[in-house]
Amino acid sequence: MKYPNGILKNNNNLITHSNRGMSLEEDLNQTNDYYLQNDIAVIYKKPTAITIKKVDYKNNDMITEAYFKTPSTTDYNGIYKGYYIDFEAKETRSKTSFPLANIHKHQIKHLINISEHGGIGFLIVKFSLLNKIYYLSIDALTNYLNSSDKKSIPVAYFEKYGKEIKETYNPRINYLACVEVELNEKNNK
Amino acid sequence: MKYPNGILKNNNNLITHSNRGMSLEEDLNQTNDYYLQNDIAVIYKKPTAITIKKVDYKNNDMITEAYFKTPSTTDYNGIYKGYYIDFEAKETRSKTSFPLANIHKHQIKHLINISEHGGIGFLIVKFSLLNKIYYLSIDALTNYLNSSDKKSIPVAYFEKYGKEIKETYNPRINYLACVEVELNEKNNK
Numbered sequence: 001m002k003y004p005n006g007i008l009k010n011n012n013n014l015i016t017h018s019n020r021g022m023s024l025e026e027d028l029n030q031t032n033d034y035y036l037q038n039d040i041a042v043i044y045k046k047p048t049a050i051t052i053k054k055v056d057y058k059n060n061d062m063i064t065e066a067y068f069k070t071p072s073t074t075d076y077n078g079i080y081k082g083y084y085i086d087f088e089a090k091e092t093r094s095k096t097s098f099p100l101a102n103i104h105k106h107q108i109k110h111l112i113n114i115s116e117h118g119g120i121g122f123l124i125v126k127f128s129l130l131n132k133i134y135y136l137s138i139d140a141l142t143n144y145l146n147s148s149d150k151k152s153i154p155v156a157y158f159e160k161y162g163k164e165i166k167e168t169y170n171p172r173i174n175y176l177a178c179v180e181v182e183l184n185e186k187n188n189k
Numbered sequence: 190m191k192y193p194n195g196i197l198k199n200n201n202n203l204i205t206h207s208n209r210g211m212s213l214e215e216d217l218n219q220t221n222d223y224y225l226q227n228d229i230a231v232i233y234k235k236p237t238a239i240t241i242k243k244v245d246y247k248n249n250d251m252i253t254e255a256y257f258k259t260p261s262t263t264d265y266n267g268i269y270k271g272y273y274i275d276f277e278a279k280e281t282r283s284k285t286s287f288p289l290a291n292i293h294k295h296q297i298k299h300l301i302n303i304s305e306h307g308g309i310g311f312l313i314v315k316f317s318l319l320n321k322i323y324y325l326s327i328d329a330l331t332n333y334l335n336s337s338d339k340k341s342i343p344v345a346y347f348e349k350y351g352k353e354i355k356e357t358y359n360p361r362i363n364y365l366a367c368v369e370v371e372l373n374e375k376n377n378k
Contacts, residue, residue, distance in 0.1 A: 042302050044262055049236040050252060063239060066252040073233050077266060079273040082307025086268075113231050118271025 024091045024126045024133075027172040028076065034171035035080075041176060043078030043085055046071075073110050074121075080176055083183070084119035086111060087175075091126040097152035098125050108145070111138040120179055124165070127155060133165045134158040135178035213280045213315045213322075216361040217265065223360035224269075230365060232267030232274055235260075262299050263310075269365055272372070273308035275300060276364075280315040286341035287314050297334070300327040309368055313354070316344060322354045323347040324367035 028045070035041040049072070054065035074088040088111070090102045103123070111121035121138040132155070140161040144153055158164075163178040217234065224230040238261070243254035263277040277300070279291045292312070300310035310327035321344070329350040333342055347353075352367040 036302075039305075042299070042306055042308075047236040047238040047258075047260075048241070050239065050241075050255075052237070052239075061257060063255040063257070064253060066239075066255055068250060068252070069236075071236075079275075079303060079306045079308045082273070084268040084271070084273040084308075110231070113225075114268060116228075117231055117268045119231075119268045119273075 022172075024089055024124070024173075027167070028089055028124070028175075031171040031173045031175070032076075032078075035176065041078060041080035041085070043076060043080065045076050046073070070104060070106075072106065074107055080120075080179060081183075083179075084114065084117075085179065086114045086119055087122045087124060089124040089126075091128050093128050094152070095127065095129050095155075097154045098127070098158070099152045101151065108138075108141065112142060115139070120182065122175075122178075122182075124173070124175055125158065125162075130155065132158075133167065133173060134162040135165055135175055136162040137182055211361075213278055213313070213362075216356070217278055217313070217364075220360040220362045220364070221265075221267075224365065230267060230269035230274070232265060232269065234265050235262070259293060259295075261295065263296055269309075269368060270372075272368075273303065273306075274368065275303045275308055276311045276313060278313040278315075280317050282317050283341070284316065284318050284344075286343045287316070287347070288341045290340065297327075297330065301331060304328070309371065311364075311367070311371075313362070313364055314347065314351075319344065321347075322356065322362060323351040324354055324364055325351040326371055 025045070032041075032043045032045070035043060049069040050066045051069050052063055052066045054063070056062045056064050074086055076089065077084070077086040079085065088103060088107055090098070092098050092102065111123075114121040115138045123136045123138075123141060124133065125136060126133045136153075136158060141153075143161070144157060163181065165173055165175055165178060168174060214234070221230075221232045221234070224232060238258040239255045240258050241252055241255045243252070245251045245253050263275055265278065266273070266275040268274065277292060277296055279287070281287050281291065300312075303310040304327045312325045312327075312330060313322065314325060315322045325342075325347060329346075330342075332350070333346060352370065354362055354364055354367060357363060
């Protein structure tokens with residue numbers, strides 16, 4: 001749970017990017033880069049949270065002892081059309097459901113906070129073996145958590161209450177199209 | 190330039206927090222924590238950007254080789270009253286001016302980007318030996334950069350075009366008061 005996407009160990013149904021051509025993280029970085037280059041949005045992945053214990057200043061300032069830290073927030077945030085955007089992205093090899101152990105409780109609390117302060121919070125979940133990617137708003141996530149104490153969210157729930165993101169060439173994962181739909185829904189309420 | 194605040198070496202007029210009671214970073218973390226606990230805003234410092242080269246999975250997943258990376262963005266971002274907030278914070282021991290070498294060009298470009306997308310971008314600069322802290326909006330910063338090719342910004346410019354932040358007990362550095370003034374100025378235009 002504490003490993004950043006790029007150096008994940010293959011356990012807990014998580015997938016490493018050595019297992020396939022391109023990881024979700026790489027696809028999202030390419031997508032965010034596309035948004036930035038085309039002046040659509042300014043969204044970045046945060047650096048991996050670590051605690052640095054020792055630095056060798058005599059040897060090119062090499063960090064020689066550090067540890068992964070449980071992140072306080074989500075991995076991605078930024079701005080789109082003046083809206084604050086905040087999300088977490090996860091991959092699973094499960095074909096039936098997304099294990100909630102993949103998301104920290106304080107990350108969900110953080111996304112709820114963001115939503116209450118007027119931001120747009122969501123999850124992007126990739127079912128690698130189904131080749132499906134979904135956008136799930138924080139509202140849809142909290143509705144599920146409030147109505148169920150299950151340890152995972154079934155694919156059917158994403159299908160019904162989430163939005164599928166079809167992979168495209170450029171940008172690869174156009175999640176802002178889902179944000180756009182959500183903004184329209186909110187403005188029409 | 191590449192060192193995170195907490196482990197800065199004492200050079201380039203930068204100050205380490207071993208030199209005084211409390212660093213600007215610690216004061217800002219306390220301030221952001223105050224904003225979070227009181228449900229005023231959700232603003233965090235990003236983790237230090239590093240490149241991880243080696244991890245010892247047999248020894249508590251200790252990172253044994255990593256290097257500091259030039260950050261792509263600023264150190265702090267988040268949300269306040271629905272507005273996207275983004276800033277960089279720096280300390281200097283200079284008594285006369287803030288050396289611009291302390292800020293990367295792509296960090297300034299990033300703040301300009303944020304501003305163009307409807308966010309609030311700014312600098313917080315502390316003149317440690319003068320015991321003065323200033324808020325400088327990205328507009329005031331770019332006005333200075335466009336009218337001058339000097340290597341540093343004089344204290345007098347901060348005094349005239351910035352906003353002084355008086356240190357208080359809790360929150361320690363109430364920079365959102367400056368954001369509030371800026372929002373009022375923009376809404377009255």
